[in-house]
Amino acid sequence: MDTFNEFDTQGTAPQRNLSDIISHGFNHYVKIIGWSILIIILIAIVSSLVSTLLGSLVGYNQLEAQAQMEDMMSGGSMNPTDAITQMMSVPGYKESIILSYVFGLLLYPVYAGFVYAMHKVNTGQSVGFGDFFIGFRQNTVQYIVYGLIMGICLMIAAMLCVIPVFFVLPLFFLGIPIILFENASATAALSKSFNIAKANYGTLLGVSFVAFLICIAGIILCGIGILATAPFFYAAMYSAYVAYNGVPRQIAQS
Secondary structure (H helix, E strand, O other), X not given: OEEEEOOOOOOXXXXXXXXXXXXXXXXXXXXXXXXXXXXXXXXXXXXXXXXXXXXXXXXXXXXXXXHHHHHHXXXXXXXXXXXXXXXXXXXXXXXXXXXXXXXXXXXXXXXXXHHHXXXXXXXXXXXXXXXXXXXXXXXXXXXXXXXXXXXXXXXXXXXXXXXXXXXXXXXXXXXXXXXXXXOOOHHHHHHHHHXXXXXXXXXXXXXXXXXXXXXXXXXXXXXXXXXXHOOHHHHHHHHHHHHHHOOOEEEEEO
């Protein structure tokens, strides 16, 4: 297990403001962008294969379901509520969604890898493929529990008209690096992330929102560009963490 201390003079920490945190994240992220694209592609391939497999296990055929929905909506009279109701009635659809969500939670620890890679770059260390899977070597259950709690809260916020999601997100923004660098439990990470966000809400709201915009810019600008921009969210997460907590130093490995 990797253990971290509070500060490392080799690394740099941005000032506690929006522009410095985003700049710090960007300047370091470009050094791991190749690895990040590779990991995102790998996640996409694995997710697609598993989703197809799980769908077949519960009797859900995506192509047939899509054709069925196109036929039902061809008249142009179906409203979104009716469309959702019809989708839920497709055999195996609900079961497939539930299983895919569970699999997504099991993959959640991989996002700690982007934070860890940012830390290695920031402290002058080389980054390797295995670094992106540190979340599966330690604190795995804590990441999954944290992802579950955050997912439920964001889902509730989304049901209140989507916009509240952006105001809730800063409260969870620092959870992953807290678990990674402080070996914290999911609940302890949630508590500390909430307290930091409460004291610095405006800045973290701006950082999380700008990071989100950069992430989706890959879709708006060039579709496939999402492969390069999506991981930036975790780069900004790392930079925000070190801005408020200092640069952690690895002191032991077991």
